[in-house]
Amino acid sequence: MDKKIRVLVAKPGLDGHDRGAKVVARALRDAGFEVIYTGLRQTPEQIAEAALQEDVNVVAMSILSGAHPHLFPKVVNLVREKGMTDVLIIGGGVIPEGDIPALKEAGIAEVFTPGTPTSEVVKFINEHVKA
Amino acid sequence: MIFCCRRPIFHKEGDCVDIAKELLAGNRLALSRAITAIENEYDDAAEIMKKIYPHTGRAYVLGITGPPGAGKSTLTDRLAHEYRKQGKTVGIIAVDPTSPFTGGAILGDRIRMNSLTLDEGVFIRSMGTRGSLGGLSHKTADAVKAMDAFGKDIIIVETVGVGQSEVDIVKAADTTMVVLIPGMGDDIQAIKAGILEIGDLFTINKSDLDGADKLVREINMMLDLDTFMTDWRPPIVKVVASRGDGIEELTEKVRTHREYIEGNGELNKRRTKRARDEMMDILNSRIGNYVKKKIVDTGRLDDLVNKMLNRETDPYTVAEELVGEMLKV
Numbered sequence: 001m002d003k004k005i006r007v008l009v010a011k012p013g014l015d016g017h018d019r020g021a022k023v024v025a026r027a028l029r030d031a032g033f034e035v036i037y038t039g040l041r042q043t044p045e046q047i048a049e050a051a052l053q054e055d056v057n058v059v060a061m062s063i064l065s066g067a068h069p070h071l072f073p074k075v076v077n078l079v080r081e082k083g084m085t086d087v088l089i090i091g092g093g094v095i096p097e098g099d100i101p102a103l104k105e106a107g108i109a110e111v112f113t114p115g116t117p118t119s120e121v122v123k124f125i126n127e128h129v130k131a
Numbered sequence: 132m133i134f135c136c137r138r139p140i141f142h143k144e145g146d147c148v149d150i151a152k153e154l155l156a157g158n159r160l161a162l163s164r165a166i167t168a169i170e171n172e173y174d175d176a177a178e179i180m181k182k183i184y185p186h187t188g189r190a191y192v193l194g195i196t197g198p199p200g201a202g203k204s205t206l207t208d209r210l211a212h213e214y215r216k217q218g219k220t221v222g223i224i225a226v227d228p229t230s231p232f233t234g235g236a237i238l239g240d241r242i243r244m245n246s247l248t249l250d251e252g253v254f255i256r257s258m259g260t261r262g263s264l265g266g267l268s269h270k271t272a273d274a275v276k277a278m279d280a281f282g283k284d285i286i287i288v289e290t291v292g293v294g295q296s297e298v299d300i301v302k303a304a305d306t307t308m309v310v311l312i313p314g315m316g317d318d319i320q321a322i323k324a325g326i327l328e329i330g331d332l333f334t335i336n337k338s339d340l341d342g343a344d345k346l347v348r349e350i351n352m353m354l355d356l357d358t359f360m361t362d363w364r365p366p367i368v369k370v371v372a373s374r375g376d377g378i379e380e381l382t383e384k385v386r387t388h389r390e391y392i393e394g395n396g397e398l399n400k401r402r403t404k405r406a407r408d409e410m411m412d413i414l415n416s417r418i419g420n421y422v423k424k425k426i427v428d429t430g431r432l433d434d435l436v437n438k439m440l441n442r443e444t445d446p447y448t449v450a451e452e453l454v455g456e457m458l459k460v
Contacts, residue, residue: 025237026237030233
């Protein structure tokens with residue numbers, strides 16, 4: 001059996017900065033995951049549909065624009081609506097500490113802010129994706 | 132029969148979903164999970180394949196191959212849009228390389244296809260090569276069947292960026308398109324063996340760049356020298372995929388090729404050969420697994436190897452004995 005953890009790395013919203021997302025994508029690749037990178041300026045609908053078509057175990061989103069309180073929960077809802085109740089959804093980017101509890105409440109499993117070593121993201125995924 | 136997949140679509144306790152049935156009924160998540168079962172070789176993959184097999188053979192499979200950066204993904208995106216305009220549904224399988232060192236992969240072909248994501252008539256799946264060297268994944272053919280059974284009219288298979296000798300796509304596709312760009316080398320490149328031998332048609336992408344006409348001439352010269360040429364001479368189409376130039380003509384040429392191979396029996400020949408190869412592959416892999424279970428997992432192989440190292444026996448004798456013992460014909 002040749003099982004691989006598949007991760008969708010997505011940039012929802014309109015900010016055009018994806019260096020962080022690319023660094024994370026690269027780290028996940030080096031951890032042995034299959035990373036599907038969708039590029040910039042994705043709508044929540046596009047992200048959820050891509051997650052379905054690719055049957056990913058994890059959706060990892062990066063936002064630097066401040067639109068996370070609106071966009072992150074929307075992606076969670078759309079992914080769940082499509083029947084993917086077992087997908088781990090995580091977020092990262094410039095996200096104020098005060099916003100994190102509400103995001104977790106909305107179904108974001110973990111939020112990784114600037115300065116997080118990429119190994120922590122890898123570790124979190126390995127611990128939380130059910131084999 | 133209801134069987135349990137590892138990741139059921141609906142997480143209800145003890146309630147498993149028949150993926151094949153759901154797939155055939157048009158459930159997109161079922162198609163997606165079926166491809167995962169195929170890729171990961173889950174126990175239920177064979178059961179899924181058995182059930183969907185009768186519903187395959189209807190889609191037309193277009194293979195797209197070419198060197199890295201030739202624009203295969205952009206071209207795939209444009210072709211899919213064109214086929215949608217013609218009222219056809221489209222499945223896309225885009226293969227990118229798996230790292231031989233870590234087993235990880237960045238599958239980035241979707242970046243060029245974002246405008247297709249929300250079109251319900253299109254289904255895109257990215258696959259890593261996972262150790263396969265021919266430009267495809269070992270599981271590509273079964274993933275194509277899943278999309279076929281799902282009801283896609285056209286299935287586009289985009290290979291990894293290939294060098295010179297990754298030609299597995301001809302085994303998976305009905306029509307094979309080789310995408311080239313100007314400026315990749317002189318005319319001796321064009322007479323080398325490998326991917327230039329497999330094109331049913333040639334697409335010159337980025338043909339607004341210098342050297343496009345020269346490349347057309349070189350491919351023509353290569354084709355002029357082809358002594359195996361049937362009465363199908365692969366057409367050469369100049370396109371600029373990023374602008375959409377030449378895409379309609381390209382689908383026209385694919386259609387012409389399809390009609391040609393349907394008319395002269397070549398399509399049947401190709402599909403017969405594919406079915407034979409698939410059958411042999413599955414058989415070989417089953418026999419391989421059986422042998423592994425019998426002699427590797429039991430530790431018998433280690434004993435035999437020790438005997439060989441002591442020159443008490445030799446690998447040929449051992450192989451003959453084992454085959455005689457395991458395959459009683």
